[in-house]
Every structure is written in structure tokens, then in C-alpha cells.
Amino acid sequence: MPLLEVGSLTIDYPTSRGAIRAVEDISFSLKKGETLGLAGESGSGKSTLGLSIIRLVPYPGVIVKGHIKIDETDILKLPEDEMRFIRGRKAAYIFQDPMTSLNPVKRIGAHFIELIRTHEPNTGKEEAFERTKTVVKNLGILSERINDYPHQFSGGMRQRIMIGLAIALNPDLVIADEPTTALDVIVQAKILDLLESLRKVYGMALILISHDLSIILERCDKIIIMYAGHMLEYATSIEMHRNPKHPYTQGLLQSIPNIELSDQKLVAIPGSPPDMLNPPKGCRFWPRCSYAKKICRVKEPPLIKVGRNHFVRCFLYGKKGVHVERNRKS
Amino acid sequence: MSDASCMAKKVFMLSEIVKVEHLKKYFPVQKSFLEQLFTRELSYVKAVDDVAFSIRSGEIFTLAGESGCGKTTTGRVIVKLLEPTSGKIYFNGADITKLKGEKLRLLRRKMQIIFQDPYASLNPRMKIIDAVGHPLEIHGLAKGEEKKKKVLEVLEKVGLTPPEQFINLYPHQLSGGQRQRVALARSIILKPEFMVADEPVSMIDVSLRSSIIDLMLSFRKELGLTYLFITHDLAVAKYISDKIAIMYLGKIVEMGHKEPLFWNPMHPYTQALLSAIPVPNPERERKRIELAGEVPSAIDIPTGCRFHPRCPYRTDKCSKEEPQLIEVEKGHFVACHLMK
Numbered sequence: 001m002p003l004l005e006v007g008s009l010t011i012d013y014p015t016s017r018g019a020i021r022a023v024e025d026i027s028f029s030l031k032k033g034e035t036l037g038l039a040g041e042s043g044s045g046k047s048t049l050g051l052s053i054i055r056l057v058p059y060p061g062v063i064v065k066g067h068i069k070i071d072e073t074d075i076l077k078l079p080e081d082e083m084r085f086i087r088g089r090k091a092a093y094i095f096q097d098p099m100t101s102l103n104p105v106k107r108i109g110a111h112f113i114e115l116i117r118t119h120e121p122n123t124g125k126e127e128a129f130e131r132t133k134t135v136v137k138n139l140g141i142l143s144e145r146i147n148d149y150p151h152q153f154s155g156g157m158r159q160r161i162m163i164g165l166a167i168a169l170n171p172d173l174v175i176a177d178e179p180t181t182a183l184d185v186i187v188q189a190k191i192l193d194l195l196e197s198l199r200k201v202y203g204m205a206l207i208l209i210s211h212d213l214s215i216i217l218e219r220c221d222k223i224i225i226m227y228a229g230h231m232l233e234y235a236t237s238i239e240m241h242r243n244p245k246h247p248y249t250q251g252l253l254q255s256i257p258n259i260e261l262s263d264q265k266l267v268a269i270p271g272s273p274p275d276m277l278n279p280p281k282g283c284r285f286w287p288r289c290s291y292a293k294k295i296c297r298v299k300e301p302p303l304i305k306v307g308r309n310h311f312v313r314c315f316l317y318g319k320k321g322v323h324v325e326r327n328r329k330s
Numbered sequence: 331m332s333d334a335s336c337m338a339k340k341v342f343m344l345s346e347i348v349k350v351e352h353l354k355k356y357f358p359v360q361k362s363f364l365e366q367l368f369t370r371e372l373s374y375v376k377a378v379d380d381v382a383f384s385i386r387s388g389e390i391f392t393l394a395g396e397s398g399c400g401k402t403t404t405g406r407v408i409v410k411l412l413e414p415t416s417g418k419i420y421f422n423g424a425d426i427t428k429l430k431g432e433k434l435r436l437l438r439r440k441m442q443i444i445f446q447d448p449y450a451s452l453n454p455r456m457k458i459i460d461a462v463g464h465p466l467e468i469h470g471l472a473k474g475e476e477k478k479k480k481v482l483e484v485l486e487k488v489g490l491t492p493p494e495q496f497i498n499l500y501p502h503q504l505s506g507g508q509r510q511r512v513a514l515a516r517s518i519i520l521k522p523e524f525m526v527a528d529e530p531v532s533m534i535d536v537s538l539r540s541s542i543i544d545l546m547l548s549f550r551k552e553l554g555l556t557y558l559f560i561t562h563d564l565a566v567a568k569y570i571s572d573k574i575a576i577m578y579l580g581k582i583v584e585m586g587h588k589e590p591l592f593w594n595p596m597h598p599y600t601q602a603l604l605s606a607i608p609v610p611n612p613e614r615e616r617k618r619i620e621l622a623g624e625v626p627s628a629i630d631i632p633t634g635c636r637f638h639p640r641c642p643y644r645t646d647k648c649s650k651e652e653p654q655l656i657e658v659e660k661g662h663f664v665a666c667h668l669m670k
Contacts, residue, residue, distance in 0.1 A: 041535040154624050184396035184562065186621060189606035193618070211536055214565070214608035237612040255540045257565040259592060259607050260614070266569060268541030272505045 001072070002029035003172055003205050004053065004091075009066035011048055011057055020276045022048045022061065024229045027303075030205050030222075032172065037216035037237065038209045039252075040226030041273055046209050047096075049226070050175045053207070054087045070173070088119050092166035094176040098158035102150040108161055109146030112136075112168055119169055131168070138201070139164045140194065156187035160194065167198055174199070175207045180215070192219055213252055217241055222309070225249050228274050228284040231303070235310040245312040247289045283314070291316055346423070347524055347556050348408060349384035353417035355403050359629060375628045377403040379580035380417075382655075385556060385573075387523075390547075392559040392567045392588075395577035396603075396625060401560045404577075405526040408558065409443045410434060421524070439469055442517040446529035448509035452501040458485070459497035462516045469520065480519060487552075488515045488545060507538040511545070518549060528560045543570055564607050568592055576600050579628055579636045582655060586662035596664045598641050635667065643668055 011023040023045040030036050038046040051057050053068055055075055067074045070090050075083060087093075095101045102111060112132035117123055123131075133143040139160040150158060159179060166174050176195060180188035196219065199206050210216050216223055216237070223240045225233040225248065233246040244250045251269040258264060271288040274280055280287050286296040293315060301315045356374035378400040385391040393401040406412045408419055410429065419427045421437065429437060445451040452461055463481045466472040472480055478497070485493035488511040501509055510530060517525060527546065531539040547570065549555045561567050567574055568588055575585040576599065584597040595601045602619040609616065621640045626632055632639050638648035647667050655665040 041537060156624060184625075185564070185606045186396065186602060187624070189608075189618060190620075212608065213536065214610040217610045217612050218608045218614075220612075241610070241612050252537060253610065255537055256610055257540075257569040258610055259565045259568050259604065260609050260611075262589065262592075264569060266540035266543065268539070268544065269537040270541075272507055272538060273535065 003032045003071065004030040005067075005069040006053070007067045007069075009049070009052065009068065010064050011045075011052055011061055012064050013061045015060075015277070017277055021279070022229050022276070023052070026066075026224075026231050028224060028231070028234060030173070030207070032205055033199075033203055034222065035199070035206045035208060035220045037220030037223040038207060038226060039211070039213050039216045039223060041211055043228070043273055043276060044226040045229040046226045047177055050177050050207060050209050051093070053173075053175055054091050054093050055083055056087075056093070085119065088115065088171065089169045090171055091173040091175065092169070092171040094159075094162050094166045094174065094179050096178040096181060098155060098162050098182070101162055102158060104150055107147055107149055108136075108153070111161070111165060112146070115165060115168055135164045135168050136161075138198065156183055156191065159183060159187075159191055163191070163195060163198070167202055167204070170202055171204060173205045173207070175209070177209045178211070179208075181210070181212075188215075213256055214258075225252070228276065228279055230284050230313060232285065232314070233310075233312045234303075235307075239307065239310050243307070243310075245306050245310070245317060246285075246314050247291050247316070248285050251288075345387050346384045347387045347421065348558070349420040350404075350408065351382050351418045351420075353378055353381045353404065353407060353419065354415045355400075355407050355412060356415045373629055376580050376631055377628060378407065378414075379631070381577075381580070381582055383575055383582065383585060385524075385558060387556050388550065388554060389572045390550065390557045390559055390570055392561060392571035392574045393577055394561055394564055394567045394574055396562060398579075398625060398628060399577040400580040400628075401562075401577050402528055405443065405528050405558055405560050409441050409526050410437070411443070435469070439520045440523045441525070442520070442522040443526040443528065444510075444513050444517045444530050447533055448506055448513050449501075449533075451513050452509055454501055456500075457497065458499050458501070458504075458512055461501070462512060462519060465516060465520050471520070481515075484515045484519045485512075487518070488512075489541070490515070507534050507542065510534055510542055514542075514545065514549075518553060518555070521553060522555065524556045524558070526558045526560065529562070530559075531566065532561070532563065539566075546570070564604065576603065579625065579631060581636060581665065582663075583637065583666070584662075584664050585655065586659075590659065590662050594662075596658060596662070596669065597637075597666050598643055598668075599637050635665075 007027045009023055009026045013020040013022055026049060038049060040046045048057060048061060052063060057063060063076060068076055070086060075086055109132050113128045116128040116131060132146055136146055137143050141157060141160060180191050208216060208220055220237050223235060223237050224231050227248055233249045244253055254267040255269060257266060269288055274284060282298050283296045283301050286292040295315050301313050303311050303313050304317045306312050306317050355378040356376050359373045359375060381404060393404055395401050407414045418425060426437060459478060459481050462484060463477040466477050466480060481497060482493040485496055490496045490508060490511050531542050534542055559570055571588050574588050574591050575582045578599050584600045595604050602621045605617060605619045623640050634649040634651055635653050638644045653665045653667045655663045656669060658664045658669050
């Protein structure tokens, strides 16, 4: 039984010039303890998808179709007050910007105590305080520092605190949205190591959202490649690295520099991501694709199974792959 | 020099185009009125603290390091956007440290800079033709039709084709990658000899980054441009550079040609930095070198070697004596007491 199951999820942002379809027909599932990477460029819909899992799609976005099941419960059908208890306890979110996500006039400890006592009203102050100390210690921060204010912490430490707040209630699923984008490489590696070790200790599943394919490949078990709201490819990271199928994935892999290779030749993907108000008809990637055929411009390619746990949305694989239903189960 | 054909074409290639010696840039720390009453001493952020290097014509020299290491300040001091606190800057052999007024304006034709954020570096109320042609007008080189001709030419060069479609657009009508191309066009229209590129690709979508990098590499060949490239991304640095200098807290800790520097990093900081870079390969087991703590403030710089509080190999000497940048192998410089 999967922990998280997302089926045919479609999310729109209505604007005065028409609706922007930020996420279209996305299905995947995640088991306990697994790590899933959502990779894509800006505007690909990866953050919207992540936020929808805790039902926090920013205004005016609406989920127009699909279901999101956490532990068999479809959270899209829950009333708001029940949803509040899913957030934090079942699924928690780590936001991109640690500088603005903490309250500047509250001590670090107060953030934790408020969180714990809101979700578990029976917890006494003393107990909440003790739990805070343990969590902060697990983050590699001295427990005395819970009396400090956010501005007394560096960017990396604030991001640790954000991670701590996400795991404080021991959720089954943590969604980390570009958790290290604002940080330097050394701090980035430390934060990702911390997430990985906490994930093992607490047995959580992790969804890591990043534009940096290197991080995703290095840290995740499974990967979804997003482009203009569509899932173009879905595979285990080893499979994605050895055997990328979609021309977009292949292009991305050829455009990222690797410090372990010498005399690498980078190849850019021509063109730029589409205007989401007027996305191209058919496959969203065809204007930039060097393999584009006539059919790509008219018809949307279905998700095709090309291997064990490997799916691709591309007409190139029509004959080799076996056609599968879109709301498949993994 | 990685490109032999490039070397054959240009004989002057081996001459030093830019050289800095003992370059320092300190920024005074703002104090409140009360603090000013009680203390006489001013404290400084030592953004760049005694840096020396030289860039040869046709080379791509990269300053790399984490945020706050002084790489951007160094770049800005070199193009004279900031006054150095002390030290000397030479351009084509001439001392430009104290250059002002008309002479500085003439120098700017030869030295350009492009910035990280193409959303901030272009005036939103200027059409592309005016933004790109502006340098020509400032330097009195071309006006009207002639300006238009030159702008079209240079837009074509940066890959904005057909250029006629772009000249009457405003920056908000362009994507991030296109804006950075416009910024590049503006900086090469005066045919400079030297360009500082401050994180030119870090705000660009991944799939477009390598096209901007390749464009910059092509200018080196076509226009004989020399670059000072500034980046925090060592994977990009490795791809583009001939030589790399790693900075930490205002100082260069290691400098050399990129191959030896990446294959055999000698400074413990460089080793840790390289081991932290993600590698796009899930099957690769990597050893990470852990560093204690975080980068200290540039106001209270540690005594001796400024890296010693975080260094796994520190000795007593490290906290007392500042190591000099010494040539350990040919062309490979390291500032570390372990090297002797």
C-alpha cells in the first residue's frame, strides 16, 4: 500500500487572460521511506505539484481534477480543519526561503513549542520544551540556541531549523522545495546529508524538489522530470542516468557540467520553455525537440511504459513500449 | 591555455592583460550614534584582503568561492566600479589604480562587466536598441542609422535572430536567457578586450545555461576577449576556465590551471569544496570531507591562517602565522602551512 498516491492531478491558475494549466494529468505513488525527486526548470509546475500535496496551492490556483491520497484518505475531500492535522503530522513542507519563513520576533524555541502544542494540545509546556531540545540537537545545533532569534542564525542554520520544524511532529512524508538553493555548496551538502540521515532515523518518505538535476540524481531513488506542467519521464534514478529516454531528459543530462569529467562537451537545448498561457499544442516539448515528428505537433503523447518502473511521455517509444493506463499503480 | 589554435592566431596572447598586486578592499561598518560616541576605532569588513594574480590575454580566469569570499568585490574593483583600499591594478601594463574622469571613460571601452541578474541589469523603460546602443552614444561612436546597424550586427552575434524582431522590444518581453544575451550584446558592442562576468549563468534555466556559456567561449575566439569569470559553481568553473583561483574570506587559498587543481586539490578548503559538489551520477559513491562550523564573519577574521578554525589538519602554527601563497608545483599555488 503506497503512502502517497497522486492520480490524474490537474491544477489551473485562472488569470484575466485565460487559465494557466500549471500541472496536467500527473500520477505517481510513493512508498514509506522512499525518496522521490521532482526535477524541472522554473515554471515547470514542480512547486505547485509539491504544494498541492498538503493542499496549499497558492491563490488563485485550483485543483480541477484528480485525487491525492495519503494513507488511503483522499485529502482533496477533507474539510479544512481536518486538513490542518494532516499538515505537519502526516505531511510536512520545507519551504525554499529560510530567511522569510521564520517569524523574526519569535525565539527559535517558540516556533517549535507553538507547533507542537497546536497539533497536540495535551502536551505540557515542559514536555514541548524538552522535545524541542531533542529535535534541535538532532539538527546539529546546540540546544541552548533555542533561546535565540532567527536573525542570530546563519542561512544554513535557519534552513536546519526549517527542517526541524518539518520533522518535529514525526510526519510520514516530508516535501522539501529547493531546500538548498539559497545556500553555498558546503552548507548544501551538509543540509542534504542531514535530511538523508533524519529520513533514515524517522523512517519518512521524502519528495525533493529541485531545478538541479545533479542533486536529484545523487540523492533520490525515483525521479519525475517535469516540463511545462507535464510529467515527461518517470524512472528510478539509476535507470534515468543510465538510460534516459525522453529527448528533454537526454538534453538536460547533456547540459549539466560534471566535475568528474574532463573535456566534457555541454550541449544546450535550443529554444526556451513555453509561455504557459499559450503552450504548444500536442507534446509541450516539440518546439525544442530535435526528433519532433508531425504527430508531436497535433497529439499529446500518452505515458508509455518502456521498462520496469520506467515511463516516458513521447511518441518515439510508441512501438517499443507497452501502452499503459494513465492512472497506473506502481 | 586549452586551445592551441587560438594561441597560434594571436601572438600577443601570452602577455598579461590584467594584473593585480596586494589588492585590498575594506568596507567600514556602519555604527549607531551611541557606538560612535564610545569607540574611536572603526571596524571593517575585509572583503578583499591582499589578493594578487595576473590574467594573460585570451585566458579565462575564474574566481570561485562561497558567498562572501570577496570574488565579486575583486571583480568590481578591477573594472573600477569600486575604489580599492590599497594595492595596484594594471591593465595592459599601465597602472590604472588611480585613473579618473576622461581617462577612465576611455578605459571602459576596453573593460566591460556583465552581471548576474538580467532582470535588474537592463533598464525596463529602454528598448533593446537603446539599451544595446547606449554605450555607442556615451562614447560618441555612432548615432541613428549607424547605431542601428551596429546593434543589429551585435544582436545577431549573440544569437538573437532575426535581430529586427528584437530591437523594438522591451526587456519584460524577453525571457531570462534572452535578456542575458542582450546584456552580453551591450557589453561587447564596444569591442572590449577584457570582460568581467559575474555569475552570468546562475539565474538562467539549466537547459539554457550551456548556450550562454558557449556563446561566451565563442567570443574569446572571435573577438579575442579575455575573461575574469566569477562563480560559486565549480562545475561551471571547471567547464569554462583555463585557470582557477579559489577564494576564502577575502584571500586566494589555491590557484592554478584547472586540470591540476581539480585532480590534485592541495588546500584542505579546496578539497572540502570539491567533495561537496553534487555529481549527476546515482551510482557514484563519494567521500565527503566534513568541515566544522561555518564561514566566520569578514569583520573578525581568525588570526593566522583564516581557515584554521575549520581545518581538519590544523596545527599550532596555523593559528599564529598566516601562510603565504607559494608555488608548490609549476603554476600551482597554495596558501597552506602543510605544503612545506
